[in-house]
Amino acid sequence: MEHHDNQQHLISYGTYITVWLSLLILTGLTVAVAGVHLGKYNVFIALLVAAFKSSLVLLYFMHLRYENRLFHAMFLVVLFTITVIVALTYVDTLAR
Amino acid sequence: MSQATAQNIPLSFYEEKSAYPGIFAWIFSTDHKRIGLLYMFTILSFFLFGMSMGFLIRLEKMFPGGQFFQPATYNALFTIHGVVMIFLFVIPGIPAVFGNFILPIQLGAEDVAFPRLNLLSWWLLVIGALVIFLSLFTGSKLPDTGWTFYAPYNTITTANIPMAVFGAFLVGFSSILTGLNFITTVHRLRAKGMTFFRMPLFAWSIYATAWIQILATPVVGITLLLVIAERFLGVGVFNPSKSGDPLMYQHLFWIYSHPAVYIMVLPAMGIVSDIIPTFCKKPIFGYKAIAFSSMSIAFIGYLVWGHHMFTSGMADLARVVFSFLTFFVAVPTAIKIFNWTATLYKGSIELRAPMLFALSFIFLFSIGGLTGVMLGTLNLDLHLHDTSFVVAHFHYTIFGGFGFALFGGIHYWFPKMFGKMYNETRAKWAWLLLFIGFNMTYFPLFLAGLEGMPRRYYDYLPKFAPYHFWSTIGSWIMISGILFMFGNLLHGLLRGEKADDNPWGGSTLEWQVPSPPPLVNFTTPPVVNKDPYDFSDILKKRNSSPTPQDQEDKGGQ
Ligand SMILES: [Cu+2]
Numbered sequence: 001m002e003h004h005d006n007q008q009h010l011i012s013y014g015t016y017i018t019v020w021l022s023l024l025i026l027t028g029l030t031v032a033v034a035g036v037h038l039g040k041y042n043v044f045i046a047l048l049v050a051a052f053k054s055s056l057v058l059l060y061f062m063h064l065r066y067e068n069r070l071f072h073a074m075f076l077v078v079l080f081t082i083t084v085i086v087a088l089t090y091v092d093t094l095a096r
Numbered sequence: 097m098s099q100a101t102a103q104n105i106p107l108s109f110y111e112e113k114s115a116y117p118g119i120f121a122w123i124f125s126t127d128h129k130r131i132g133l134l135y136m137f138t139i140l141s142f143f144l145f146g147m148s149m150g151f152l153i154r155l156e157k158m159f160p161g162g163q164f165f166q167p168a169t170y171n172a173l174f175t176i177h178g179v180v181m182i183f184l185f186v187i188p189g190i191p192a193v194f195g196n197f198i199l200p201i202q203l204g205a206e207d208v209a210f211p212r213l214n215l216l217s218w219w220l221l222v223i224g225a226l227v228i229f230l231s232l233f234t235g236s237k238l239p240d241t242g243w244t245f246y247a248p249y250n251t252i253t254t255a256n257i258p259m260a261v262f263g264a265f266l267v268g269f270s271s272i273l274t275g276l277n278f279i280t281t282v283h284r285l286r287a288k289g290m291t292f293f294r295m296p297l298f299a300w301s302i303y304a305t306a307w308i309q310i311l312a313t314p315v316v317g318i319t320l321l322l323v324i325a326e327r328f329l330g331v332g333v334f335n336p337s338k339s340g341d342p343l344m345y346q347h348l349f350w351i352y353s354h355p356a357v358y359i360m361v362l363p364a365m366g367i368v369s370d371i372i373p374t375f376c377k378k379p380i381f382g383y384k385a386i387a388f389s390s391m392s393i394a395f396i397g398y399l400v401w402g403h404h405m406f407t408s409g410m411a412d413l414a415r416v417v418f419s420f421l422t423f424f425v426a427v428p429t430a431i432k433i434f435n436w437t438a439t440l441y442k443g444s445i446e447l448r449a450p451m452l453f454a455l456s457f458i459f460l461f462s463i464g465g466l467t468g469v470m471l472g473t474l475n476l477d478l479h480l481h482d483t484s485f486v487v488a489h490f491h492y493t494i495f496g497g498f499g500f501a502l503f504g505g506i507h508y509w510f511p512k513m514f515g516k517m518y519n520e521t522r523a524k525w526a527w528l529l530l531f532i533g534f535n536m537t538y539f540p541l542f543l544a545g546l547e548g549m550p551r552r553y554y555d556y557l558p559k560f561a562p563y564h565f566w567s568t569i570g571s572w573i574m575i576s577g578i579l580f581m582f583g584n585l586l587h588g589l590l591r592g593e594k595a596d597d598n599p600w601g602g603s604t605l606e607w608q609v610p611s612p613p614p615l616v617n618f619t620t621p622p623v624v625n626k627d628p629y630d631f632s633d634i635l636k637k638r639n640s641s642p643t644p645q646d647q648e649d650k651g652g653q
Contacts, residue, residue, distance in 0.1 A: 069284070081311055081398055088399060089347050092414035 011060065026053050040094055047086065051079070072077045107613040108515065123218075126211035127615065132197030133513065135188060136506075142184040142225065149177035151575060154537070157567040160561055167405060167554040171240035174552055178243025179260065180346065183267050184225050185431055187356065188274075190363035191309070192221070194505050195278055195302045197513060201606040202296050204287025204622040208529045209280035216271040224266030231259035240399075242552060244353075247334030247345035251326045258327050261320040267467035268313045268320075275309025278302050287605075294603040296628040297386050300365025304390040308355045308362075308397065309601065318353035319345065346408055350401035350578055358397045360494055361461075364501030365432055368454045371508050372436050373544070374602045375451040376443025377590030379629040382435040389428035396425050403472045407481045415474055429465055434459060448600065449523035453504025456531050456598070460496025464489060467542065482552075485545025503530075510585065511595030515612040518588025521599055526584055529577030536570025601634045 030049050033042065059065040063073060109129050112119035122130055153173050156163050165173065200208055208214050232238055234254030241249055245264075250257050280301045286295070289295040295303075322333045323345075332338025335344040373380045380386065402410060402418030436458055445451070467489040471477050481484065511517050539548075540563035549560045556564065605624070609617055 036492035076531075077307075078311060083396075085351055085398060088402070088414075088417070089351075091417050092343070092347070092402065092411045095413040 011063075015060060019056050023053055024058060059063075100286050101205070104575040106619050108610065108612040109615045110612055112615045124215070126207075126215050128196045128200050128207045128211065128214060129139075129513075129613065131194055131218055132195075135192040135196060135221075138218070138222065138225075139185050139188050142180055143496045144582075146177055146181040146185055147575065147578065149173050149180065153177060154568045154571040157556070157564045159565070160556055160558055162555065168237065168240065170554045171552075172238030175239045175242055179228060179264070181238070182243050183228070183264050184221070186360045186494060187267065188221055188270055189498060190367065190502055190505065190557050191274055191278065191302055191305055191359070192217075193469060193502070194298070194367070195274065195305075195363065195526070198509060198606055199278060199299055199302050200281060200285065201609060201617050202299050202604050203282065203285060204248060204290050204605050204618060204624060205285035205583050206616050206618070208277045208278050209284055213273050214277055217277070219268040220266050220270035220273070224263045224268075224270065226263075227266060228260055228263030231256040231263060234259060244349060246321075246322065246349075247323070247326075247342045248336060248340070250323055250345075251335050258324045261323050265317050266321045268317045271309045272317075273314045275306035275313075278306040279310065283305075287618075287624055293384065294624055294626075294628055295387075297369035297380065297383070297390075298363070298366035298604075300387040301362045301369070301390050304394040305359055305362045308359050308394050312352045312359075312398070313604065315348055316356075319348040319352070322348075342451055343405070343408055343410060346405050347401070350404045351398075354401040354404065355394075355397040357493070359392055360498045364461075364498045365390070366458065366619065367501045367505040367508070368436065369432070370602075370604065371450050371454040371504055372439050373443075373629040374508075374600050374633075375446045375448055375454075376439055377601065377631045377635060378439060378443040379627065379631070381441075382431070382436065383433050383440035383627070383629070386435050389431045393425065393428045396421075396428065400425055400472070403477070406474055406477045418473055419474040419477075423469065425472075426465065426469050430638070433462060449518075449520050449527060450504045450508035450600070452524060452527045453500050453507060456527070457497060457500045457504065460492055460500060460534070464492030464494075464496050468493060480545060482550055483545035484541040484549045487551045488538045488541035488545060491541075495538075496534065503527075506585065508600070509606070510588065511599045512606055512611050512613070513588055514592075515610075516588055516592035517593055517595040518585050518592055518597065522584040522622060526577050526581035526640065529573055529580060531577075533570050533574025533577050537567050537574050538570075540564070540567045540570075598634075601631070601638065603631050603634060604628050 026049050030046055033045050033049075036042075036044070058075065064071060108547060109127055114125065116124050122134055125131065125134075152165070153170070156165050156170055156173070196208070200206070236254040239253075239255040239257060239260050241253060241255070241257060245257060245261060250261070280298065282295070314364065322331075325331050326333050326335060326338070326340070330338070332340040334342050335341040336342055369380060369386055400418060400422045402414055402420045406415050406419070467485070471480055471486065507518070507523055544560050544563035545551075547559070549556060549563070595611050597609070597611050599611075600607075605622060606613075608622070
């Protein structure tokens with residue numbers, strides 16, 4: 001297994017603020033879309049935006065972007081599992 | 097046989113000085129071995145409690161009509177039996193006991209990756225259990241929802257469901273932390289030379305289980321919090337009268353609870369995969385196939401939860417899709433069963449006590465698994481759903497699977513954990529009682545279920561009477577077997593002879609450390625340079641120094 005260094009990555013305030021602002025904008029988007037009637041697509045858009053937001057938090061605020069490849073793979077496994085679970089739930093709720 | 101002749105034997109972890117006196121040396125210890133034993137005594141106490149509830153359920157149903165309890169008390173009995181057995185015994189189960197005690201030693205590590213977090217997991221389990229027991233006596237009646245806490249009844253019954261559910265939430269948290277600990281341990285703390293494909297299959301199964309613990313448990317955690325929110329904040333999530341969707345509760349509950357079946361059974365399969373080669377003295381057949389089947393069971397387990405909901409009013413499309421996907425789970429399980437059987441082929445089989453448990457696991461779990469495929473078949477399930485056929489099926493998988501493997505594991509690692517040996521003849525008799533009693537208790541329920549006996553019913557039609565009568569008699573035999581087994585183990589613990597470091601001739605790392613192991617497990621860090629089930633050294637040693645048994649055999653020729 002490759003050597004893992006404990007060196008801290010410094011992220012500039014600029015990046016943090018940009019991420020924070022995009023999170024705010026995306027929250028606004030979620031609220032705005034909830035007001036428009038798009039039927040079943042409402043849920044898809046809400047989920048997509050939420051997934052994008054949590055990825056931003058994980059990648060920048062939680063430094064996942066600067067971590068070992070293994071952690072990226074593990075994160076993708078989690079994301080994939082959740083996608084599959086949500087999709088299978090909709091096989092019921094959309095067809096009911 | 098024992099190699100520790102001249103060299104200094106280090107102090108065992110029991111003898112090591114602790115910073116705390118008396119019992120505090122245990123409940124504040126961060127040593128994985130002490131925590132494993134703490135878990136063992138905790139969950140076995142819950143098991144004995146749950147078993148008494150089961151005994152009372154069977155007693156009530158011995159004859160048609162009311163016998164000893166009111167119908168409401170009966171509803172509480174099966175609820176408490178289910179909640180205690182599932183959440184407090186089977187879910188922590190094998191990972192908590194042997195994942196803690198054995199896994200780090202099998203990997204050649206000193207401890208788990210996060211020892212303090214490990215202790216916190218045990219405390220969370222104990223606190224969660226206290227909350228659950230407190231919930232029994234703080235509502236206006238005993239909980240009567242069944243262990244599944246189905247909506248919308250869970251939000252309108254006057255039993256203290258929010259508290260029970262919060263207890264289950266805490267127990268779930270304990271499970272998540274345990275899983276996190278084991279994944280990190282497997283990735284970070286393997287000894288030099290211990291590659292992924294040199295890990296014993298028990299370690300593989302704990303690794304696969306840990307992924308389910310981390311990924312599935314949060315779903316039920318959030319669901320249980322939503323139940324609490326619905327009750328106290330009036331949010332309409334599951335209750336249709338508040339425009340909630342009761343089916344969504346079933347979805348969320350089973351998204352966790354189906355994979356949770358593999359939290360229970362995968363480690364059991366891991367134990368069996370370790371016991372069988374040891375008592376065949378032969379490398380396991382299809383090592384990689386078994387390792388990968390553990391991982392694929394962990395994944396496919398996420399795709400099939402809808403098979404619990406065929407009669408719930410779910411969409412037809414979903415019913416067909418879930419029934420189809422359910423058949424796939426049988427494939428990796430069958431791979432394991434074929435590989436175990438192939439390992440037995442031409443092995444020099446010793447029918448020692450742990451081996452008897454492992455072999456009966458294969459037999460009972462096959463019955464449980466195949467009846468599971470029957471239940472996963474959509475049209476058949478419409479007839480069998482909510483009958484005692486389901487009760488028999490899951491007792492064959494959970495008790496026949498998990499239970500027999502846990503008891504097998506206790507008999508297998510007992511000399512390692514305590515440095516003492518139990519009486520093996522008595523252990524075999526206990527196993528026989530347990531095995532006969534088990535089949536007598538649960539097999540009649542298959543037959544009654546096929547004829548339409550509903551589950552969770554207080555009373556029944558006279559035509560079901562013989563099934564229930566013999567099932568109750570069987571439960572007495574089974575319970576005597578269990579009590580005899582624990583009595584024998586306790587006697588071994590107190591009065592047993594000193595055990596060898598490697599009494600069974602096992603090949604994995606835990607058999608190369610003293611029994612009981614020293615605090616740091618390995619006095620010199622181990623270097624691994626062979627496969628986990630390579631018995632060539634052990635067989636060579638056996639052949640060069642014949643045991644008295646061998647000499648007797650030769651004398652007779
Ligand atoms: Cu299931």
